[in-house]
Amino acid sequence: SQTIHQWPATLVQPVGSPLSLECTVEGTSNPNLYWYRQAAGRGLQLLFYSVGIGQISSEVPQNLSASRPQDRQFILSSKKLLLSDSGFYLCAWCHGGSTDTQYFGPGTRLTVL
Amino acid sequence: SQQGEEDPQALSIQEGENATMNCSYKTSINNLQWYRQNSGRGLVHLILIRSNEREKHSGRLRVTLDTSKKSSSLLITASRAADTASYFCAAGGGNKLTFGTGTQLKVEL
Numbered sequence: 001s002q003t004i005h006q007w008p009a010t011l012v013q014p015v016g017s018p019l020s021l022e023c024t025v026e027g028t029s030n031p032n033l034y035w036y037r038q039a040a041g042r043g044l045q046l047l048f049y050s051v052g053i054g055q056i057s058s059e060v061p062q063n064l065s066a067s068r069p070q071d072r073q074f075i076l077s078s079k080k081l082l083l084s085d086s087g088f089y090l091c092a093w094c095h096g097g098s099t100d101t102q103y104f105g106p107g108t109r110l111t112v113l
Numbered sequence: 114s115q116q117g118e119e120d121p122q123a124l125s126i127q128e129g130e131n132a133t134m135n136c137s138y139k140t141s142i143n144n145l146q147w148y149r150q151n152s153g154r155g156l157v158h159l160i161l162i163r164s165n166e167r168e169k170h171s172g173r174l175r176v177t178l179d180t181s182k183k184s185s186s187l188l189i190t191a192s193r194a195a196d197t198a199s200y201f202c203a204a205g206g207g208n209k210l211t212f213g214t215g216t217q218l219k220v221e222l
Contacts, residue, residue, distance in 0.1 A: 043214040099207065
């Protein structure tokens with residue numbers, strides 16, 4: 001069966017510090033991968049998605065970047081965090097070539113102080 | 114930006130009652146999906162309805178889709194306290210989903 005891992009679960013970082021959040025998927029090949037951000041009490045905002053290694057689509061121009069160095073690994077990064085980067089970050093995957101069911105990781109709660 | 118809008122934003126009902134949530138979207142879709150999120154957790158997929166379908170059932174869930182009105186509804190019958198959560202619709206198309214703003218459902222004993 002497929003599983004998705006995200007870490008860390010919580011993170012407190014100072015303004016101006018770098019960020020690296022990692023997401024890995026097991027039990028499937030060539031998945032589509034997604035990074036979302038959720039502000040408190042709000043819906044999900046799609047940040048990046050990837051349909052293959054090295055292929056990144058950016059949905060919202062901002063202080064973040066994403067990379068997919070391996071088929072089942074998706075990384076969200078920032079060189080310098082802003083206060084507005086605080087939120088709940090969710091990684092998800094679905095079978096490649098589709099917009100069917102997405103499977104979500106447990107999320108990372110990021111607080112920028 | 115968020116494409117979908119859910120209505121109502123919050124809903125409080127008694128256990129055993131039915132809960133209905135509505136969703137509107139703006140562009141053409143391949144499918145419309147509903148997800149559930151317990152506080153502080155990831156989302157869990159509930160049900161998917163394709164653009165050529167009008168109604169679908171899964172257990173206590175019933176979802177309808179009206180592509181002419183670009184709207185969908187989710188009905189949860191005989192609600193339970195454990196159904197307390199946030200519910201999101203998501204419009205599927207072009208390798209991605211666009212999520213609505215969500216409905217917070219509270220089911221009281």
